[in-house]
Amino acid sequence: MILRAENLAKHFAAPGGLVRAVDGVSFTLARGETLALVGESGCGKSTTARLVLRLIEPSAGQVAFDGEDITTLPPNRLKPFRRRAQIVFQDPYASLNPRLRVGDTIQEPMRVHGLGSAAEQRARVQELLALVGLAPFHAQRYPHEFSGGQRQRIGIARALAVQPDLVVCDEPVSALDVSIQAQVVNLLKDLQQRFGLSYLFIAHDLGVVKHMADRVAVMYLGKIVELAEKRTLFANPRHPYTRALLAAIPHPDPALRGRVKPLGGDLPSPLNPPPGCRFHTRCAFATELCRREEPALVDGVACHHTAELPPLDMAYAGGLSETATRRLARYAQAAGQRN
Amino acid sequence: MLLELENLATSFRTSSGEVRAVDGVSLTVQPGRTLGIVGESGCGKSVLSLSVMRLLAHPGRVVGGRVMLEGRDLLGLSGREMRALRGRDIAMIFQEPMTSLNPVHSVGFQITEALRAHDTTSSDSSLKRDAIAALERVRIPDPSKSFDKFPHQLSGGMRQRVMIAMALAGRPKLLIADEPTTALDVTVQAQILDLLRDLQAETGMGIILITHDLGVIAEMADDVAVMYAGRVVERASARELFEDPQHPYTLGLLGSIPRLDLDRERLTAIEGSVPPPFAWPPGCRFAPRCPFAEAACDAAPPPLRDLAPGHQAACLRAPL
Numbered sequence: 001m002i003l004r005a006e007n008l009a010k011h012f013a014a015p016g017g018l019v020r021a022v023d024g025v026s027f028t029l030a031r032g033e034t035l036a037l038v039g040e041s042g043c044g045k046s047t048t049a050r051l052v053l054r055l056i057e058p059s060a061g062q063v064a065f066d067g068e069d070i071t072t073l074p075p076n077r078l079k080p081f082r083r084r085a086q087i088v089f090q091d092p093y094a095s096l097n098p099r100l101r102v103g104d105t106i107q108e109p110m111r112v113h114g115l116g117s118a119a120e121q122r123a124r125v126q127e128l129l130a131l132v133g134l135a136p137f138h139a140q141r142y143p144h145e146f147s148g149g150q151r152q153r154i155g156i157a158r159a160l161a162v163q164p165d166l167v168v169c170d171e172p173v174s175a176l177d178v179s180i181q182a183q184v185v186n187l188l189k190d191l192q193q194r195f196g197l198s199y200l201f202i203a204h205d206l207g208v209v210k211h212m213a214d215r216v217a218v219m220y221l222g223k224i225v226e227l228a229e230k231r232t233l234f235a236n237p238r239h240p241y242t243r244a245l246l247a248a249i250p251h252p253d254p255a256l257r258g259r260v261k262p263l264g265g266d267l268p269s270p271l272n273p274p275p276g277c278r279f280h281t282r283c284a285f286a287t288e289l290c291r292r293e294e295p296a297l298v299d300g301v302a303c304h305h306t307a308e309l310p311p312l313d314m315a316y317a318g319g320l321s322e323t324a325t326r327r328l329a330r331y332a333q334a335a336g337q338r339n
Numbered sequence: 340m341l342l343e344l345e346n347l348a349t350s351f352r353t354s355s356g357e358v359r360a361v362d363g364v365s366l367t368v369q370p371g372r373t374l375g376i377v378g379e380s381g382c383g384k385s386v387l388s389l390s391v392m393r394l395l396a397h398p399g400r401v402v403g404g405r406v407m408l409e410g411r412d413l414l415g416l417s418g419r420e421m422r423a424l425r426g427r428d429i430a431m432i433f434q435e436p437m438t439s440l441n442p443v444h445s446v447g448f449q450i451t452e453a454l455r456a457h458d459t460t461s462s463d464s465s466l467k468r469d470a471i472a473a474l475e476r477v478r479i480p481d482p483s484k485s486f487d488k489f490p491h492q493l494s495g496g497m498r499q500r501v502m503i504a505m506a507l508a509g510r511p512k513l514l515i516a517d518e519p520t521t522a523l524d525v526t527v528q529a530q531i532l533d534l535l536r537d538l539q540a541e542t543g544m545g546i547i548l549i550t551h552d553l554g555v556i557a558e559m560a561d562d563v564a565v566m567y568a569g570r571v572v573e574r575a576s577a578r579e580l581f582e583d584p585q586h587p588y589t590l591g592l593l594g595s596i597p598r599l600d601l602d603r604e605r606l607t608a609i610e611g612s613v614p615p616p617f618a619w620p621p622g623c624r625f626a627p628r629c630p631f632a633e634a635a636c637d638a639a640p641p642p643l644r645d646l647a648p649g650h651q652a653a654c655l656r657a658p659l
Binding site: 251 | 480
């Protein structure tokens with residue numbers, strides 16, 4: 001077990017009360033595994049990521065990294081943990097220093113942790129650039145000379161520079177074109193296989209998660225509402241919110257257009273979360289019980305009515321035509337041969 | 340025919356010479372229908388829409404072709420005529436609703452201002468009623484209360500609804516939506532697309548929807564143009580395009596979409612990215628990234644040719 005979060009909470013003081021951004025979240029992450037944290041903006045997934053890395057202090061709860069409680073470590077003893085747990089940020093424009101050459105950006109973590117001589121570090125920068133699909137001369141360039149996808153590759157190289165065990169990926173592909181998302185997702189998977197990395201993968205889109213995760217935790221207003229193996233979750237989503245997230249993914253089939261009505265409304269304010277089940281204000285299955293009593297996460301799902309949900313119409317997961325599928329297979333084969 | 344682009348070309352004067360960001364694009368939009376334009380960042384789709392609106396900033400300029408709106412060439416209009424037409428005949432919404440709204444004015448003020456631009460006679464109170472009705476049309480809850488809110492008090496989805504309300508205030512015949520859902524959560528994206536479909540059914544407006552995501556195209560478009568490096572490389576009805584995709588670039592975009600119906604580990608990505616306009620190759624511009632490219636592809640740019648009725652692709656290798 002590389003990571004264990006136990007009853008993790010983060011409350012922010014705000015005018016008008018307490019914002020319970022993260023409100024009692026527990027999960028584990030095994031070595032070499034990918035756990036996805038999925039939910040809409042404001043559900044607390046990025047705050048959870050920051051808590052896990054102790055970039056912010058928790059209001060309650062614990063994070064154990066490789067068996068050691070890191071929430072109580074004094075700052076001067078955090079450095080070994082800092083090397084072993086890295087992060088890739090969402091915004092590839094804001095997360096690179098525009099005044100530093102890319103090579104220096106990638107070298108910086110090695111300098112901070114005193115890994116190797118300057119010459120060794122520079123050689124390692126070259127190695128890392130190749131690893132993420134960039135060229136040696138890119139080390140001399142500045143961030144503004146790169147596209148969004150390339151910048152995200154630089155962010156990944158920087159995270160890997162100090163040979164971490166855990167990489168928190170905070171929406172690493174949300175700001176990218178779909179075609180570039182696919183490149184970065186494939187790269188992250190290759191690197192994981194090669195170095196046995198563990199990923200905590202934050203996303204708002206279950207489609208991307210399908211290709212990345214081993215297990216998925218769905219978050220809503222600071223709580224986990226469903227936690228399951230990826231295959232189980234996609235084959236049989238047991239929380240109405242998970243179903244709504246699945247239904248929201250656009251499908252490459254015009255015939256299925258508008259078949260599923262989108263989830264209505266916005267995420268309620270975490271300043272005054274609804275009483276009872278926090279999802280009840282947007283849930284088609286909500287009853288009096290849901291308005292009154294908060295469901296506990298039992299057996300991987302926090303819903304009073306999970307047993308009574310109607311069978312899911314999987315028709316929305318429609319595929320491509322035969323011709324399109326055949327051509328796509330030819331494309332994949334030809335692309336494979338070229339590489 | 341609502342809008343007809345004929346051989347539109349747009350250039351930018353740069354230090355490395357004149358570059359053509361849009362290079363001979365011909366497209367049509369029918370009233371009440373949605374034309375989807377799909378392609379990656381840098382393919383010229385946003386420059387194309389700014390060219391239609393005549394909102395290109397220096398050093399960009401339209402250097403050829405025609406933009407016919409209901410038979411009238413917009414490129415021949417004066418600045419004043421064009422201003423009168425924007426918002427009333429063609430309106431536009433953008434990707435980032437936060438930077439498109441003025442942070443120091445209430446949303447109500449901004450919608451009223453948009454209404455006032457085309458209506459100098461109505462009283463303030465009647466315009467306010469119209470603005471609240473506009474907020475209601477885009478399904479903003481509690482519209483009279485939302486009227487007084489500032490952009491930062493609204494969520495991203497609500498801000499995009501405000502933008503749509505403003506764009507539709509002048510009852511335009513054509514709405515250009517440039518990546519309207521790209522900055523939004525998937526759940527909110529689904530809501531906004533649903534709203535646009537409903538509003539189109541109510542008003543009969545034509546829509547040009549610009550996106551990098553073929554999934555969004557499948558949800559919205561009646562007709563599709565796939566753009567790469569300043570050119571249209573494939574054109575068909577949405578149904579036909581997904582049934583029988585022809586251009587390798589279209590296939591690459593399709594392969595990049597995460598799929599719920601397949602249990603596959605790797606996505607079929609397109610390697611590399613769109614080169615900048617000054618580095619476009621002389622032959623087929625997609626050839627350097629194309630797994631099917633052969634020597635002939637580098638000789639000359641392949642023209643769009645008919646592969647089926649109403650279906651064209653610019654590829655020597657098609658049909659694959």
